[in-house]
Amino acid sequence: MGDTDKRCSTVGQEWLFCQEKAVFLGRKQKKLVIGIPNELEKGENRVCLTPESVQILVSMGHTLFVQRGAGGNAHYSDTEYCDAGAYIVESAEEVYTADIVMKATSVSLSEARLMHDKQVILSPLKLVDLRKDAIVEMMQKKVTAVGFDIIKDADGFYPVVRIMSEIAGNCAIMIASEYLSNSGGGKGIILGGVSGITPTEVVILGAGTLGEYAARNALGLGATVKVFDRSVNRLQQLTEHLGQRVYTSVMHRPVLEKALKTADVLIGAVRCFDNDDDMVVNEEQVRLMKRGAVIVDLSIDHGSCIGTCGPTTHEHPVYMYEGVVHYCVPNVLSRVARTASIAYSNVFLPLLEKIALQGGLSNAIRQDIGLRNGVYIYNGILTKEVIADKFGLISRDINLLIAAL
Helix, strand or coil: CCCCHHHHHHHHHHHHHHHHHHHHHHCCCCEEEEECCCCCCCCCCCCCCHHHHHHHHHHHCCEEEEECCCHHCCCHHHHHHHHCCCEEEECHHHHCCEEEEEECCCCCCCCHHHHCCEEEECCCCCCCCCHHHCCCCCCCCEEEEEEHHCCCCCCCCCCHHHHHHHHHHHHHHHHHHHHCCCCCCCCCCCCCCCCEEECEEEEEEECCHHHHHHHHHHHHCCCEEEEECCCCCHHHHHHHHHHHCCECCCHHHHHHHHHHCCCCEHHHHHHCCCCEEEEECCCCCCCCCCCCCEEHHHHHHCCCEECCCCCCCCCCCCCEEEEEEECCCHHHHHHHHHHHHHHHHHHHHHEEEEHHHHHCCHHHHHHHHHHHHEEEEEEECCCHHHHHHCCCCCCCCCCHHHHCC
């Protein structure tokens, strides 16, 4: 056989393979109907999909229902969504006719009542915000509910938590800087280092992603940074990720109290769940801090790690206690809603593409262990033991449910 014949044979085989692949994908590809409602929670400004992501999904043949004004607080207009190919609808009831609904806050009872049988809801799973009546309502309607903040990627990380923690860590230092300044009612110091002036001292509780990015930002400004964590391994990883030596310590009380006495800023970056064992800094230790120091508690979403911190709002974000400024807004990411919305879209767009390619959420859950980890209600069956224990309900193992199908 000549070279030309061989090339023709190879090309023919490749063409046939591509046709088989196209037929296979065409058979499995599912056209999604996705709904984006307005958020009912006060102070929530994020939206799960930007107009750019909507345009890509529409070009793939999917249908998007966006409630009028859903992206307004992130400065995305209805016109932008309309131009991207979405249908702008007036009511939440119209949005909830979609097969998949995506929202940036936990499901409330009023929202659960809008759902139809066998619907899919993607939202964050925050135990402190969950309500038993909403869970029971979704179970009765055989809803499949996915907590997108506990979905894992191929490397075993939580992509939503990771990217939101990056943003929040950066925000923490910006907020602290604001309230140290005269304009923010502080004692008029700059967060960072200036030649001939003692640099600002920042103490960070927690060496996870949130603590890491707070440390990066503070170090970049020239501040002295001290990071505390219960895990030596996390502290070692933090030092490696930062690429420079930084003061680290386990949660040893005398060492922590010494650091608090000279700290200008205290960042709470420990994930807590309203458990006394999670409390890192108590009221007595806060009294050790300098007058005019600033506390930014980013763990307030899940129960504070600082004894004097209680939830505040974006309208009234701070209060003074023992001369120390306390910033304790649960949803700090709504300060930078557009950035957070873009970050959401960067995670959700490939996820939705994968769900469509695999023929729908049920097939995707079977094939993707990381996505399966995010499911807390599957066809009306509760699958997270921690939720069952909280509300006195019964849960089943998602892996056994999948295996039985």
